Amino acid sequence: MVDIKFIRENQDELKEAIKNKGIALDLDELLAVDAKRVELQLAVEQLRESRNKLNDNITKAKGDVERQSIIRKGKEVKEKLADLEPKFSGVSLRFDELMARVPTIPSSDTPVGRSDADNVEVYRWGEPKKFNFEPKDHIALGKSLDILDFDKGAKVGGFRGYYVKNDGVLLAMGIMMYAIKKMVSKGYRPMIPPTLVKSFALFGSGYFKGLEYDAGIDEIYEVATSDKEVTGEVSKDKKFLVGTAEPSLLAYYSGDILKEEDLPLKVCGYSQCYRSEIGSYGKETKGLYRVHEFMKVEQVVLTTADVDRANKLQDEMTAISGEMHEELGLPYRRIQICTGDMSAGKYRAFDLEAWLPGMKKWGETGSASNFLDWQARRLNIRYTDKNGEKKYVYLLNNTALPSPRIFIAILENYQTKDGHVKVPKVLREYVGKKEIGD
């Protein structure tokens, strides 16, 4: 969400952002609706004022005649209100719909572009590994080492289902524990948040584009069973499965007024993540790369309304993920996301991509986003600054480590000629051995 006053005063910049991000929104319509809304609000409030005054007078009325005359006048006011109030709420509803779509203006260093093809590599660590044999992909390795089973996964879980087995479990859980410990060592408070959430959490983070769940557009699973069934009716409070811990971690603070001295507030969350992938139908249909559920550690920071500070924090968060890739010995690069590949609320975004030798490509293993106050306005998260003024916090999020793609990267980067997989040093304490397949 963007401040309406800011929108009124920065129309040209916003129109450019809407164009560059490829957002379906007519800003002129929004401004017209806004003007109408203010006009109707004023009229409605004036009518209510006279109604309230008449109601006050009724107690002072002497006798029935005066009383009746006041009630008669009140009736006229009420009729006018009955006409205007629905108009006002109709316009307000449209206003809210349009407001939810207004994007954050991207940072000046964000490349302008149409799609992910226009993202820019800004940093690279290590180089794609050279093998003196033909490297296998993780699907073949997982099968031969008996640590991944996609056939049984599909049988039980359906398309994109999978089992992790044996040493694979220790490796997957090890990746998560390693990430949690790393985040804690960097001063992040760990949480295990709910993955089954109400819609406001997903709207607040920006996963739902409108106030209502939009099936077929959003990549979120809706849970069919209501918590309570009354006479066969569907409960109004729908529940959804999160695609990342981010919405749950942020919604934790919704409605809160934090203290400036407590900021930046650093939190990390471990959760199972659920993604319908209906928007990626047909993409990466095999293996562990694109799956419906997986484990992930996410990092989230709440900070003051200071753009430079927020950018610096975002860079720090990205650096922590980078550090973990380095400690795991995984070649990676950092790319900056261009306007066309950036969702509405984001101000500045980077992805980390690890090299996957078996799949022979860079694969996204993290995504760091700076939203400024866009999410905080939706979630109503504020803080009091030193002057006692209330401001919206700036919100940042980044992947710490995702389990399956790091799993892929380790398998494919650490494979040996005889089909074994060496365990990266930092994960040996969790896996309990130096090499899987021994």
Place this chain on the structure above:
RNA sequence: GGCGAGGUGGCUGAGAGGCCGAAGGCGCCGCACUCGAAAUGCGGUAUACUCGAAAGGGUAUCGUGAGUUCGAAUCUCACCCUCGCCGCCA
């Protein structure tokens, strides 16, 4: 799943159709007293939107939504949530 109690400002807690945006207490802020502090006294102290240069005004908000009424924190209905007890499951 069954039964019961309850959701009021930063907190506690009264209020049971108009005098209520809401008593009292605690907390917080200012002032007085003091060398300073404590104690005491006096005054102030919700949020959002909106009109206004400002002073100040208006609207809405007592869990949420709808209803009854000229008028609702207060009455009615539905829903959400919290707490307690029983049952069931882990």
